Amino acid sequence: MGTRSRAEVHTHGYWHETFHCWFFRREADKIYLLFQLRAASKKDYPLKLDITAAGHLLAGETPADGIREITEELGVVVNYDDLLPVDIIPVSFEMEGFIDREFCHIYLYHYQAPIPGFVLQEEEVADVVSVEINTLTALLSGEKPRINGLSCVRSFSSGQLITFDEHDLAPYTHTYITKLLQALRQYQI
Secondary structure (H helix, E strand, O other), X not given: OOOOOHHHHHHHOOEEXXXXXXXXXXXOOEEEEEEXXXXXXXXXXXXXXXXXXXXXXXXXXXXXXXHHHHHHHHOOOOOHHHOEEEXXXXXXXXXOOEEEEEEEEEEEXXXXXXXXXXXXXXXXXXXXXXXXXHHHHHHHOOOOOOEEEEEOOOOHHHOOEXXXXXXXXXXXXHHHHHHHHHHHHHOOO
């Protein structure tokens, strides 16, 4: 396979491995998925709602090494053994001058600490947004054109809702989202 720079990987569309960790919370009888709101300065998908914490695995790294992304982006220390494996899903996206082909190692993490407990890496993350999964499912199925999520960092104390539609989400394949939501329901704690 070899070692290539990130720019070269995305210019030529070389397959590479990534670590994806989705945080979820359980409140009463509802499950909430936590999205990262990407920083405005990000080259890829700025100001889009995306995976709670994610990143490329470097040459020689295993998915367990990917937990560094959680600490870097959110300021949260997580033990790899506390992650719930979902699947490894191949995902491919093409845009002008950008070809992203990933083997996504997807995990869930049951986040039980206080919500305003994040320390964001501001060059990467603008906010964390909590979305109830049945509401998210209604958006993705087309049942609802727009839904609300709760700002968990920037405006948590004021309870600010963020309204968004499917175009505000980073792109995911149908298979990816289906497996993620199935796993969330399976791991109901």
